Amino acid sequence: MKVSVIGSGPNGLAAAVVMARAGHDVTVYEGSDKAGGGLRTDDFTEFDGRFDVCSAVHPMALASTFFRAFDLGSRIPFVQSDISFAHALPGRAAVAYQDLERTSSELGRTGPAWSAIMKPLLRQIDAVRAMSGLELRPHPSTVAGALALGVAAMGFSALRDEARALAAGVVAHGAAPFSSIAARFVGAVLAAEGHAAGWPIPVGGSGAIADALVKDIQAHGGRVELGRTVADLREVWSPGDTAMFDTGPRGFADIALNALPARYESALRSYRYGNAASKVDFVLSGPIPWTDERLRDALTVHLGGWEREVSGAERAALRGAVPERPYVLLSQPTRRDRTRLPPGSTDEIVWAYAHVPNGSTEDAAERIIDRIESFAPGFRDLIVHRESRPAPFFAQLNPNFHGGDILGGRVDVPQLLTRPTKSVRSWRTPIPGVYLCSAATPPGAGVHGMAGWHAARLALARVGQGVPDLGPVARAD
Numbered sequence: 001m002k003v004s005v006i007g008s009g010p011n012g013l014a015a016a017v018v019m020a021r022a023g024h025d026v027t028v029y030e031g032s033d034k035a036g037g038g039l040r041t042d043d044f045t046e047f048d049g050r051f052d053v054c055s056a057v058h059p060m061a062l063a064s065t066f067f068r069a070f071d072l073g074s075r076i077p078f079v080q081s082d083i084s085f086a087h088a089l090p091g092r093a094a095v096a097y098q099d100l101e102r103t104s105s106e107l108g109r110t111g112p113a114w115s116a117i118m119k120p121l122l123r124q125i126d127a128v129r130a131m132s133g134l135e136l137r138p139h140p141s142t143v144a145g146a147l148a149l150g151v152a153a154m155g156f157s158a159l160r161d162e163a164r165a166l167a168a169g170v171v172a173h174g175a176a177p178f179s180s181i182a183a184r185f186v187g188a189v190l191a192a193e194g195h196a197a198g199w200p201i202p203v204g205g206s207g208a209i210a211d212a213l214v215k216d217i218q219a220h221g222g223r224v225e226l227g228r229t230v231a232d233l234r235e236v237w238s239p240g241d242t243a244m245f246d247t248g249p250r251g252f253a254d255i256a257l258n259a260l261p262a263r264y265e266s267a268l269r270s271y272r273y274g275n276a277a278s279k280v281d282f283v284l285s286g287p288i289p290w291t292d293e294r295l296r297d298a299l300t301v302h303l304g305g306w307e308r309e310v311s312g313a314e315r316a317a318l319r320g321a322v323p324e325r326p327y328v329l330l331s332q333p334t335r336r337d338r339t340r341l342p343p344g345s346t347d348e349i350v351w352a353y354a355h356v357p358n359g360s361t362e363d364a365a366e367r368i369i370d371r372i373e374s375f376a377p378g379f380r381d382l383i384v385h386r387e388s389r390p391a392p393f394f395a396q397l398n399p400n401f402h403g404g405d406i407l408g409g410r411v412d413v414p415q416l417l418t419r420p421t422k423s424v425r426s427w428r429t430p431i432p433g434v435y436l437c438s439a440a441t442p443p444g445a446g447v448h449g450m451a452g453w454h455a456a457r458l459a460l461a462r463v464g465q466g467v468p469d470l471g472p473v474a475r476a477d
């Protein structure tokens with residue numbers, strides 16, 4: 001069967017891996033000059049060093065069903081710290097270690113409540129992973145996973161002080177305030193992985209994940225064509241073929257314009273986007289001088305103060321205002337991975353972004369610097385190089401990041417389980433053999449490959465095939 005995959009983000013590449021492994025004739029068409037979409041590591045302009053343009057930290061890369069079947073952890077090296085993620089607070093921090101007991105003990109009197117929420121999730125981690133990957137089976141484990149996540153999402157309300165701030169920081173990955181039920185589901189999964197697989201980073205940068213996927217596709221006869229933007233369905237698909245679109249709903253509606261029923265097309269066009277990101281990449285002359293020294297070892301730090309402040313910043317962005325004191329997501333990869341800098345360098349690379357309103361053109365760099373400075377006095381003096389990437393940069397880099405929304409669509413209850421249309425098999429389109437597989441389909445944003453895996457599973461079922469073995473032992477090379 002001829003299979004075209006349009007877009008080479010983690011989901012497109014996952015779909016291509018599965019289809020190539022199943023023996024089909026696969027071509028991936030990518031509009032950009034590099035494969036990987038949100039998996040992209042570039043050289044700094046006018047500075048020696050490499051940085052992650054988009055995704056940096058990978059809680060799902062060792063945990064999702066697709067990546068576990070692909071055995072990504074045995075193909076490329078990852079590093080992580082004892083600390084999965086931390087949340088900077090005035091004069092101190094709340095820290096989530098991979099070790100739950102230590103987390104609870106250092107959270108002090110707020111620790112037992114954190115543990116009480118995490119323990120049931122960890123006991124059911126396989127069911128939680130299946131549920132978060134939307135592997136909905138008529139099986140008790142599906143119910144167990146859904147129940148554990150639901151209880152955790154509700155249980156977050158009972159958290160106080162440090163534990164509540166820790167939870168608010170991880171919930172805000174969904175670009176929403178702490179009250180958002182949909183973002184709480186996202187936060188509960190990410191927090192549980194913090195105590196399960198951890199929050200690792202790939203040695204050399206996220207581009208290494210894309211390279212491993214492309215290598216596998218090519219080893220199984222597939223091709224990846226770069227600099228090839230698909231504008232019309234007929235360029236890549238004829239009846240009887242399969243096409244899998246790792247594109248946003250509106251992008252797909254434009255490409256398949258004349259082949260879509262009006263109602264479906266209108267549903268695609270009414271898909272909603274959320275907060276955008278304004279990002280800065282720094283080179284520092286040394287490690288960030290955190291007030292709480294434990295943060296020196298954390299690869300991921302959330303900055304936003306107490307829960308009310310985090311939620312206030314996220315609400316402001318959703319209302320259309322750039323928050324004065326934004327919630328900032330920060331990664332300091334070179335605390336563990338020195339391959340990103342020239343040998344002998346003592347510099348540090350830092351990746352940080354804040355949420356801003358969708359479509360905002362404002363460069364939040366100064367606000368981000370002020371925010372870091374407030375938890376790490378002296379930070380500003382260490383900056384030797386910086387590159388700003390406001391929301392329009394992301395919108396231009398990748399049409400899926402509409403208005404700079406790096407999650408590829410707003411995270412709320414209506415769009416959590418059934419995106420971009422109200423269907424339990426959102427990966428299918430009304431055109432036989434044509435599928436959507438981007439982060440605008442379940443299970444949404446992040447580097448997990450599961451939307452691609454689901455689309456490929458449906459495409460294979462259509463021709464009576466199951467998902468093949470994806471492990472490295474079956475490789476052709």
Ligand SMILES: Cc1cc2nc3c(=O)[nH]c(=O)nc-3n(C[C@H](O)[C@H](O)[C@H](O)COP(=O)(O)OP(=O)(O)OC[C@H]3O[C@@H](n4cnc5c(N)ncnc54)[C@H](O)[C@@H]3O)c2cc1C
Binds near residue numbers: 009394398407446448
């Ligand atoms: C700044 C930033 C930070 C992030 N941090 C993290 C993180 O730390 N951890 C994490 O898990 N996730 C993170 N994410 C989110 C993650 O990168 C995305 O959720 C993920 O990449 C989505 O994957 P995807 O396969 O849906 O498509 P994408 O990665 O969006 O890739 C889609 C690809 O399709 C191509 N394309 C689109 N239309 C066409 C067309 N018509 N023809 C040809 N090609 C086309 C695009 O050029 C792009 O390469 C981050 C994203 C950004 C931008």
